[in-house]
Amino acid sequence: MKVDAFKDAYKKKFEDMFAVPYTSGSTTEQFQALGQLLRSIYTDKWVHYNQGKLDSKQKQVFYFSMEFLPGRQLKRYLLNLDLLDTARTALEELGLDFEAVAAAEVDPALGNGGLGRLASCFMDSMAATGVPGNGCGIRYRYGLFKQKFIDGYQIELPENWLRNPNSWEVRKESKSVIVRFGGNVWLEANQYGDLKPVYENTFDVLAVPYDTPQIGYRNDVVNNLRLFTAEIPPGHESYFTTPEQRKEIQEITEVLYPDDSNYEGRLLRLKQEYFMCSAGIQSIVRYFKTLDLPWSVFPDKVAIHINDTHPTLCIPELMRILVDEESLTWGQAWNIVKKSTSYTNHTILAEAMERWPIYMIEGLLPRIMQIIYEINRRHLVNKTALYGAELAHRTAPIDGDQVLMANLAIIASHSVNGVAKLHTEILEHYTLRDFKTIYPFRFNNKTNGVTHRRWVQLANEGLSKVLDQHIGNRWRFKPREMNILQAFRDNDEVLEQLQEVKLANKERFARFVKEEMKLDIDPTALFDVQIKRLHAYKRQLLQVMHIVDRYLTLKENPKADFAKRVFIFGAKAAPSYHYAKSVIKIINELANLVNNDPAIGDKIKIVFVENYGVSLAELIIPAANLSEQISLAGKEASGTSNMKLMANGALTMATLDGANVEIYDLVGDDNIFLFGMTADDVQKLREANNYYSRAIYEENPQIKRVLNAFIDGTIPNIEAEGREIFDSLVLYNDEYFLLQDYPSFYEAQMAADKLYQEPKEWAKRALTNIAYSGKFSSDYTILRYAESIWNVSPETNLLGEGFSNLD
Ligand SMILES: *Cc1c(COP(=O)(O)O)cnc(C)c1O
Numbered sequence: 001m002k003v004d005a006f007k008d009a010y011k012k013k014f015e016d017m018f019a020v021p022y023t024s025g026s027t028t029e030q031f032q033a034l035g036q037l038l039r040s041i042y043t044d045k046w047v048h049y050n051q052g053k054l055d056s057k058q059k060q061v062f063y064f065s066m067e068f069l070p071g072r073q074l075k076r077y078l079l080n081l082d083l084l085d086t087a088r089t090a091l092e093e094l095g096l097d098f099e100a101v102a103a104a105e106v107d108p109a110l111g112n113g114g115l116g117r118l119a120s121c122f123m124d125s126m127a128a129t130g131v132p133g134n135g136c137g138i139r140y141r142y143g144l145f146k147q148k149f150i151d152g153y154q155i156e157l158p159e160n161w162l163r164n165p166n167s168w169e170v171r172k173e174s175k176s177v178i179v180r181f182g183g184n185v186w187l188e189a190n191q192y193g194d195l196k197p198v199y200e201n202t203f204d205v206l207a208v209p210y211d212t213p214q215i216g217y218r219n220d221v222v223n224n225l226r227l228f229t230a231e232i233p234p235g236h237e238s239y240f241t242t243p244e245q246r247k248e249i250q251e252i253t254e255v256l257y258p259d260d261s262n263y264e265g266r267l268l269r270l271k272q273e274y275f276m277c278s279a280g281i282q283s284i285v286r287y288f289k290t291l292d293l294p295w296s297v298f299p300d301k302v303a304i305h306i307n308d309t310h311p312t313l314c315i316p317e318l319m320r321i322l323v324d325e326e327s328l329t330w331g332q333a334w335n336i337v338k339k340s341t342s343y344t345n346h347t348i349l350a351e352a353m354e355r356w357p358i359y360m361i362e363g364l365l366p367r368i369m370q371i372i373y374e375i376n377r378r379h380l381v382n383k384t385a386l387y388g389a390e391l392a393h394r395t396a397p398i399d400g401d402q403v404l405m406a407n408l409a410i411i412a413s414h415s416v417n418g419v420a421k422l423h424t425e426i427l428e429h430y431t432l433r434d435f436k437t438i439y440p441f442r443f444n445n446k447t448n449g450v451t452h453r454r455w456v457q458l459a460n461e462g463l464s465k466v467l468d469q470h471i472g473n474r475w476r477f478k479p480r481e482m483n484i485l486q487a488f489r490d491n492d493e494v495l496e497q498l499q500e501v502k503l504a505n506k507e508r509f510a511r512f513v514k515e516e517m518k519l520d521i522d523p524t525a526l527f528d529v530q531i532k533r534l535h536a537y538k539r540q541l542l543q544v545m546h547i548v549d550r551y552l553t554l555k556e557n558p559k560a561d562f563a564k565r566v567f568i569f570g571a572k573a574a575p576s577y578h579y580a581k582s583v584i585k586i587i588n589e590l591a592n593l594v595n596n597d598p599a600i601g602d603k604i605k606i607v608f609v610e611n612y613g614v615s616l617a618e619l620i621i622p623a624a625n626l627s628e629q630i631s632l633a634g635k636e637a638s639g640t641s642n643m644k645l646m647a648n649g650a651l652t653m654a655t656l657d658g659a660n661v662e663i664y665d666l667v668g669d670d671n672i673f674l675f676g677m678t679a680d681d682v683q684k685l686r687e688a689n690n691y692y693s694r695a696i697y698e699e700n701p702q703i704k705r706v707l708n709a710f711i712d713g714t715i716p717n718i719e720a721e722g723r724e725i726f727d728s729l730v731l732y733n734d735e736y737f738l739l740q741d742y743p744s745f746y747e748a749q750m751a752a753d754k755l756y757q758e759p760k761e762w763a764k765r766a767l768t769n770i771a772y773s774g775k776f777s778s779d780y781t782i783l784r785y786a787e788s789i790w791n792v793s794p795e796t797n798l799l800g801e802g803f804s805n806l807d
Helices: 003-018 027-056 074-080 084-093 098-103 114-129 243-252 266-291 295-301 314-325 330-340 358-364 366-387 389-394 405-411 421-431 433-438 452-458 461-471 479-488 492-517 540-556 578-595 614-623 641-647 660-667 679-688 693-699 701-711 719-730 738-756 759-776 778-790
Strands: 060-064 133-138 146-150 153-157 177-181 184-189 195-200 203-215 222-231 302-307 341-344 355-357 402-404 415-418 443-445 526-531 565-570 604-609 626-629 651-654
Touching (some): 003 084, 027 074, 027 084, 027 098, 027 203, 027 222, 060 114, 060 266, 074 098, 074 114, 074 203, 074 452, 084 098, 114 133, 114 222, 114 302, 114 452, 114 778, 133 266, 153 578, 184 366, 195 366, 203 243, 203 266, 222 243, 222 266, 243 266, 266 358, 295 302, 295 330, 302 314, 302 778, 314 330, 314 341, 314 366, 314 405, 330 341, 330 366, 341 405, 355 358, 358 366, 358 402, 366 389, 366 405, 366 433, 389 433, 405 433, 415 421, 415 778, 421 433, 421 443, 421 660, 452 461, 452 614, 461 479, 479 492, 479 759, 479 778, 492 604, 492 759, 526 540, 526 614, 526 738, 540 565, 540 578, 540 701, 578 604, 578 719, 614 641, 626 641, 641 660, 641 759, 651 660, 651 738, 651 759, 660 759, 693 701, 693 719, 701 719, 701 738, 738 759
Parallel strands (some): 060 133, 133 222, 302 341, 415 443, 526 565, 526 626, 626 651
Antiparallel strands (some): 146 153, 177 203, 184 195, 203 222, 355 402
């Protein structure tokens, strides 16, 4: 489409929709008009691609995830349709501000953090690589809370992301299914003498799908993200339903649980999980039946992937449908389930391992519980014979009065993967060792990835142009070819261009900070970024200690040789996570103190952005010089902000945790700042059982001075929080070993300061990080899933990326 045609189409669309001249109207209206225009452009493709999939009966992937964190879609769609420049030029020629129009789109926060963002990067990459994939999830009425800071405290406000109509979704009422809860169920012989469940007094909910297109990058693929909403079933609308029942139904898809490790509102959460699984599995079964093939080939046509344990009920739900409704034998059904299901483990934190009390599942999902009992019984019988009773019991889905979701997911899948090499090793050697004994070939690693389309092409157009100029544009299709950039490591022109781009991105962020926070930051200072959920294991507090340390040193000695730094934080805390909220309060009070201290000036500034999410990440990441990935080794499964930041030329300050290990393997010692204990060191220190944080506090004057600042009034307004944090570190023995790692962390930070004084040396290292980041494109991650887990053959993308030798 040419610019002029685009302009005409836009004007017409706008005036049709709003009945006023296109020159009037808000950016929201302009966005909506552009959205409708785009819809009319891609819908043909979508219909066509879907029909093609049906006709060819090719295998499809169904990716179940309780969370998706897609970010804004407008520019992503335009980029993938190769219309970004056209649309931008057209709107600007019409006198409109294209970036402001794009920014008027709401950023749907239907996820908490890394897990949901991974699901969205995967949706983008499935479409780009031509993997026929479907996302399956919940259309939460309210996404993750909107974060505000009031007096330094986190306040949670509802995020009404559907206040304006969603431009991309299509309601598919005719594809709705009924999901049954509660009631009584028993088995009765039917006319053939087969035992079939009979239900009474069930509570029925209608699951209505809303589909959102997932447009491939300059190919003809348009996949589907299907999110379900809970509604009153037809025929029940009137007086059959009490207001309480209506509320009970609406509630199911009302809110996303704002915690990515453990959950409040347990019963409702369980309802959500089953609602998504049942609706999704019913959709799949209905689709499979249209193919008119025998059940035995189901695993050749359908791959069901469960993203963490939240969708594990897909397993008993598919068993239920195959056995109860389709009259397969248990053995046939079990084979089908196992061959079609795969599971990704995302965490080794004990508190995040999902367990449900049997009585809850029994009350809410009586037939599902019967099926889990039977899975459990058969597991014990079969595995006891082979491995003895103890191992059989340790790996069984039922433990006492609880159902262990990970155990159920593992025994019913043909593949279990971790999300980084180190994480998978820890799973195999420690957390899931018993399963490794029983199923030695079931485990595999699939290191996470990120889509460079969003995180480089869209977020960092300046960098993208520099890459195009020097290495051509093939990297846009094959991100691994970014490594050609490494050949320019000693090229002054390239290094200068990279520095200019970085400075421009920092200036853009500085303007945002000035506008939103009324704070001046120096764009030439080192921008030091830690953006991720607030959690003790991620150790934002370690960075806080470092800032306090610098602050106290500068107060004592204003001439101390530190590089100017802007410390940038973005983080939401789960509303019930008291400790994390205390850390937020402390950072905000520290910011208040330091930012307003004239003796400190530009030597330290602290920027804690409110309401961190995908859109803010897109603004912050291109502006980062230093990427803080400082979790206690062994705790962060992979991390993905580390990859996004690397791709944008930030150097990583890292422990050897999660995917940091793989970043280190790629860039080598000279291009990363490593510090702290390894996962093995941590393990040994735990086993030795002689860690005593108070001794470190007493004996290390630097640490003592920093920690005292939390309790001696140095930082105002944190009496309670400061004491709480101090106690966690000194009195309660510092569970995450901050004091142990602090000295080497501080040293690594000083090395970063020193290097930053030599801009060219820094730029060389930034270049190397950019060059090797292509390895972490989620396109390759998806190709690995496709090849070795899902067994689907993707179509090739434009430049014909092959699928062998991915490593
Ligand atoms: C990438 C991303 C994350 C994950 O960050 P980690 O540092 O890997 O935990 C979380 N939230 C948003 C909005 C992201 O874009």
